[in-house]
Amino acid sequence: MTASSGVDTKSVLCGIAPVEAVLFDIDGTVCDSDPIHYAAFREMLQEIGFNGGVPITEDYYIENIAGKHNDDVARLLFPDDFERGIKFTDDKEAMFRRLVGDKLKPVSGLDKVRKWVEDRGLKRAAVTNAPRPNAELMISILGLSDFFQAVILGNECEHAKPHPEPYLKGLEAIKASKEHTFIFEDSVSGIKAGVAAGMPVIALTTGNPEHILMEAKPSLIIKNYDDPKLWAVLEELDKKSGTSDSPVAAISGMLKSVICGLSPVEAVLFDIDGTVCDSDPIHYAAFREMLQEIGFNGGVPITEDYYIENIAGKHNDDAARLLFPDDFERGIKFTDDKEAMFRRLVGDKLKPVSGLDKVRKWVEDRGLKRAAVTNAPRPNAELMISILGLSDFFQAVILGSECEHAKPHPEPYLKGLEAIKASKEHTFIFEDSVSGIKAGVAAGMPVIALTTGNPEHILLEAKPSLIIKNYDDPKLWAALEELDKKSGTRGA
Secondary structure (H helix, E strand, O other): OOOOOOOOOOOOHHHHHHEOOOEOOOEHHHHHOHHHHHHHHHHHHHOOOHHHHOOOOHHHHHHOOOOOOOOHHHHHHHHOOOOHHHHHHHHHHHHHHHOOOOOOOEEOOHHHHHHHHHHHHHOOEEEEOOOOHHHHHHHHOOOOOOOOEEEEEHHHHHOOOOOOHHHHHHHHHHHHHHHEEEEEEEHHHHHHHHHHOOOEEEEEEOOOOHHHHOOOOEEEOOOOOOHHHHHHHHHHHHHHHHHOOHHHHHHHHHHHHHHHHOOOOOOOEOOOOOOOOOOHHHHHHHHHHHHHHHOOOHHOOOOOOOOOHHHHOOOOHHHHHHHOOOOOOHHHHHHHHHHHHHHHHHHHOEEOOHHHHHHHHHHHHHOOOEEEEEEOOOHHHHHHHOOOOOOOOOOEEEEEHHOOOOOOOOOOOOOHHHHHHHHHHEEEEEEOOHHHHHHHHOOOOOOEEEEEOOHHHHHOOOOHHHHHOOOOOOHHHHHHHHHHHOOOOOOO
16 A cells, blocks of 8 residues: 555554564654755765756755665766766765764654654664765764664665665564564655565655655655654554553563463573673773783774674683684683683672662562573672672572583573572573573573673574563563563562
């Protein structure tokens, strides 16, 4: 169904219920950046005498440039000199980045639609034809860095929009299905890409007039995110999906199929690093400094992304093999020295994850069994537990280094169950790393993942049952409240 079909617009998204994900374009869709792009093109094209030195009109910009990939723009503006065209568009993007800082504003109502997406726990990605420096700058200025779980760029695909590939890559990145996903777009090129990818597209008139957008056959056209037509559609979708803006409704499917299956709950297992304390920044600082000292990576400090993707949550044996593939003994010596450095740094820097006292009380009030299960060396684990005042809380501490196999193998979590005499059918886990989540899932227990040390899109790969920001997250307490109802328990 399209915006021009005359069918009741409230029903345009009902076919995708229950909704699973939302994909967003960036330029003109989350921010009103087209006037800045137009100003940059207009000035630079006039400077080089394009169109006989007559400034391009806004209509020319909308019809020929807006929303297109820079390769296509280069071919249009410089049909006989593609390399010159690419150099021109690169220079224009640099000018855009200089202009954008104090001029970029979110599209009206963006905060409202962001909250709608977050309250329902929906997956989300940005899919854009913008160059990466532009995309990352705009996302950062708008405060959306923690919102998007993936950012897909047309120039990093074989085909950019209007080809469907970027949107299909977006689905793949967040592990969502096109049958339960919809798109926000503002350009003809982007709408065509979304429609070709098999998803309904809601088009915004921020950068293009409605009659032009209609040619690409969006499902709905709105002025901005405050448009009453949008909220009528989303309200109808909520009814079909059985969701609302309450945290309980946002995770109802998970509650019924996973968490409530634990009832009556018997035990809770906790990782330590990044799960009960925000220790990853201290580990990262120690690795970064010590690796730079020995000239690793040519003396260039490792990035936080490198640390997250390659080191965080892994057992030191695995880190040693990665960092010193030709000298395992040197690797082990290095990681031992790094752990000693961590223990020197940790004393006045270690803080509990927000809400830890609250979840500790929830566990204790219900008399649940509990254990810590970690890949950390014993001196680190005991020091962190002591600093956090958890020595009397945990009834057992299981170390990966004292098992035959460390995480991501399930053995440490199975040993944790054995130590406190609990059953996996009535136990769940708190974790923060891909390695740890995989271990818990492989051990047959639901895992609640925290985004303290890893972004949500990375954690999703390991298939946790629920992802939360910290122990204050309303989604967690909605889940625990539902579990209490099923178990017939409540706080003291």
